[in-house]
Amino acid sequence: MAAFEDLILAGLDDEQREVATTLRGPLCVLAGAGTGKTRAITHRIAYGVHTGVYVPQQVLAVTFTARAAGEMRTRLRELGAGGVQARTFHAAALRQLQYFWPQAIGGQLPGIVDHKAQLLAEAARRLRINTDRATLRDLAAEVEWAKVSMHTAEGYVQAARDRTPPAGLDHTTVSRLFQSYEDVKTDRHLIDFEDVLLLTVAILDEDQRVAAEIRSQYRTFVVDEYQDVSPLQQRLLDLWLGGRDELCVVGDASQTIYSFTGATPAHLLGFTRRYPGAKVVRLVRDYRSTPQVVHLANRLLAARRPEPGVPGQGVEWPPPLELVAQRDSGPDPEFAECADDVAEAAHVASRIRALVDGGLAPASIAVLYRTNGQSEAYEQALASAGIGYQLRGGERFFQRREVREAILQLRAASRTPTDEPVPQLCGDILASLGYTPDAPAAGGAVRERWESLTALVALAGDLAASRAARGEGFALADFVAELDERAATQHAPTVQGVTLASLHAAKGLEWDAVFLVGLSEGLMPISFAEDQAGYDEERRLLYVGITRARIHLSLSWSLSRTPGGRAHRRPSRFLDGLRPAPAGPTGRSDAGARRRRPAGPPLCRSCRTLLATAAERKLGRCANCPPDYDEAVFEELRAWRLKVSQDAAVPAFVVFTDATL
Numbered sequence: 001m002a003a004f005e006d007l008i009l010a011g012l013d014d015e016q017r018e019v020a021t022t023l024r025g026p027l028c029v030l031a032g033a034g035t036g037k038t039r040a041i042t043h044r045i046a047y048g049v050h051t052g053v054y055v056p057q058q059v060l061a062v063t064f065t066a067r068a069a070g071e072m073r074t075r076l077r078e079l080g081a082g083g084v085q086a087r088t089f090h091a092a093a094l095r096q097l098q099y100f101w102p103q104a105i106g107g108q109l110p111g112i113v114d115h116k117a118q119l120l121a122e123a124a125r126r127l128r129i130n131t132d133r134a135t136l137r138d139l140a141a142e143v144e145w146a147k148v149s150m151h152t153a154e155g156y157v158q159a160a161r162d163r164t165p166p167a168g169l170d171h172t173t174v175s176r177l178f179q180s181y182e183d184v185k186t187d188r189h190l191i192d193f194e195d196v197l198l199l200t201v202a203i204l205d206e207d208q209r210v211a212a213e214i215r216s217q218y219r220t221f222v223v224d225e226y227q228d229v230s231p232l233q234q235r236l237l238d239l240w241l242g243g244r245d246e247l248c249v250v251g252d253a254s255q256t257i258y259s260f261t262g263a264t265p266a267h268l269l270g271f272t273r274r275y276p277g278a279k280v281v282r283l284v285r286d287y288r289s290t291p292q293v294v295h296l297a298n299r300l301l302a303a304r305r306p307e308p309g310v311p312g313q314g315v316e317w318p319p320p321l322e323l324v325a326q327r328d329s330g331p332d333p334e335f336a337e338c339a340d341d342v343a344e345a346a347h348v349a350s351r352i353r354a355l356v357d358g359g360l361a362p363a364s365i366a367v368l369y370r371t372n373g374q375s376e377a378y379e380q381a382l383a384s385a386g387i388g389y390q391l392r393g394g395e396r397f398f399q400r401r402e403v404r405e406a407i408l409q410l411r412a413a414s415r416t417p418t419d420e421p422v423p424q425l426c427g428d429i430l431a432s433l434g435y436t437p438d439a440p441a442a443g444g445a446v447r448e449r450w451e452s453l454t455a456l457v458a459l460a461g462d463l464a465a466s467r468a469a470r471g472e473g474f475a476l477a478d479f480v481a482e483l484d485e486r487a488a489t490q491h492a493p494t495v496q497g498v499t500l501a502s503l504h505a506a507k508g509l510e511w512d513a514v515f516l517v518g519l520s521e522g523l524m525p526i527s528f529a530e531d532q533a534g535y536d537e538e539r540r541l542l543y544v545g546i547t548r549a550r551i552h553l554s555l556s557w558s559l560s561r562t563p564g565g566r567a568h569r570r571p572s573r574f575l576d577g578l579r580p581a582p583a584g585p586t587g588r589s590d591a592g593a594r595r596r597r598p599a600g601p602p603l604c605r606s607c608r609t610l611l612a613t614a615a616e617r618k619l620g621r622c623a624n625c626p627p628d629y630d631e632a633v634f635e636e637l638r639a640w641r642l643k644v645s646q647d648a649a650v651p652a653f654v655v656f657t658d659a660t661l
């Protein structure tokens with residue numbers, strides 16, 4: 001009978017086995033999505049434990065999310081290597097800080113800051129600087145960036161000279177506010193999220209006894225998703241290692257999606273410069289996805305323009321790693337253009353219903369969006385279709401703290417007669433909770449909160465418009481009643497449902513069916529991606545999304561936000577060259593392909609709206625499109641044609657796939 005360690009290696013290919021049996025560092029695994037990086041390092045740890053090379057308690061595996069850490073611990077237990085620590089940087093640092101604080105600093109570990117913006121507001125008050133909520137949000141993000149990049153308030157001005165400071169502030173004022181914020185925290189005996197890492201770093205740096213104790217506890221380090229490590233996390237890792245090189249890092253530069261928070265793939269890409277003796281293993285076989293999904297992912301990256309200068313520190317972006325699919329063939333990815341967000345959510349819910357009816361478990365399906373504020377339409381559509389769901393990386397829309405606070409405020413305000421139109425009123429009321437029409441420059445929790453409030457104001461606008469179209473009145477009390485009803489109809493928490501998650505939260509995960517929604521300009525790429533580096537990061541985010549799918553992949557977008565609204569959105573630029581060419585004589589001409597064309601109306605070659613008449617279909621373009629297609633009139637034509645098609649009650653969406661065109 002094979003020894004258990006042989007069984008651990010049995011489920012790996014040659015390169016993965018190379019990873020698993022290289023038990024001494026430094027080791028770097030460079031590989032694309034779905035190639036089994038996480039699997040290889042998990043098996044490596046288990047193999048090291050079973051061969052007696054590793055003591056489980058002396059291995060620290062660092063993953064990017066708490067969920068990934070939990071999954072790795074489960075897998076390690078299954079492989080007989082329970083006892084190995086698999087944690088996020090933050091969780092690992094917090095444990096060490098809690099343990100060593102009394103001896104290194106004395107007293108109790110301070111509490112962790114809940115709302116950074118509140119403390120920043122106090123910091124501003126102390127300096128008698130007037131700031132509004134939007135500025136405070138951007139300031140919170142700027143302070144976060146400075147801290148994970150390991151800049152002090154004093155060093156900020158110099159370090160941030162190439163960055164645009166939050167609107168209305170100059171670098172010197174940001175630096176003063178940053179220092180004042182640090183003082184407020186000290187006075188209140190609080191530390192923030194970044195301090196957990198900074199303080200652990202400081203203790204390791206300054207207290208040689210503690211450093212020696214931690215280093216004797218952990219002797220082997222493994223870091224997954226290393227492309228998104230921040231300078232602060234890297235510093236912590238270096239201090240844990242203390243000059244040793246028992247380190248295995250795993251990453252994929254094409255999946256760098258957190259550089260907006262200060263993370264950088266330079267550490268991954270510069271690994272062999274730092275450790276000249278490092279072994280590098282590349283994996284190219286994609287075990288996760290069908291050839292159809294892999295092909296699409298490869299095409300998305302191949303269409304990328306060379307990225308200038310980033311990631312810096314003398315390191316260049318490598319050419320994208322082409323994935324080679326190992327799975328059997330599956331269905332073609334679906335592309336769906338929808339009239340508006342509601343139609344898109346309904347379309348996605350109906351496709352999910354069909355998959356579930358066909359035997360797919362809801363838990364193996366995910367809907368992924370760019371911003372958490374987009375979840376509401378999908379929560380609603382899935383609830384209406386009787387499909388359970390769970391939100392990952394964000395609470396259910398109506399359970400979010402800011403949404404509950406907002407409803408309380410709206411309810412209180414609805415008791416007094418209301419003259420302003422509801423959407424405007426709603427915006428005014430929610431301003432006290434941080435709502436502004438402009439998106440904050442900040443990411444993370446700050447942006448999520450803004451997105452939730454923005455979604456509420458947008459909903460007020462949509463409902464007011466549709467009531468007005470029906471000639472009905474719409475008071476604030478009606479809006480609150482509608483919110484109550486929606487909150488009540490959303491599903492009770494379930495762990496077996498469809499996953500709704502942001503693309504960022506989907507990192508490292510996989511599902512049989514993935515619906516990438518909202519793929520229009522402004523959402524993907526997001527409106528605040530303004531330069532080439534920003535667009536490139538958005539493209540990588542879409543790549544992460546595509547590569548989450550094992551079998552079914554759907555990409556959809558809508559032309560307008562609200563039903564019947566002006567069509568003002570364009571499909572994402574990243575879809576160019578990915579989705580099938582619009583229907584028409586320029587498409588495939590072989591008879592077989594024509595026979596496979598679906599019965600639904602074809603699309604106009606120029607403005608891509610539905611072709612209504614036989615004459616139009618013969619021409620391949622609608623009656624309103626000039627023979628020589630002109631880019632400048634594109635949007636206007638499409639808006640007009642969409643309106644006509646809505647009036648004519650044709651379907652609100654068209655699904656087209658490679659096979660059918």
Ligand code: ATP
Nearest residue numbers: 011012013032033034035036037038039287288508
């Ligand atoms: P990501 O870049 O998205 O984090 P990854 O490279 O870490 O992906 P894994 O999550 O480890 O990839 O593996 C992807 C899928 O392929 C998993 O379902 C895994 O079990 C499966 N897999 C990996 N290697 C093999 C193999 N040698 N044989 C069969 N299945 C494999």
Ligand code: MG
Nearest residue numbers: 037038224508
């Ligand atoms: Mg992985």
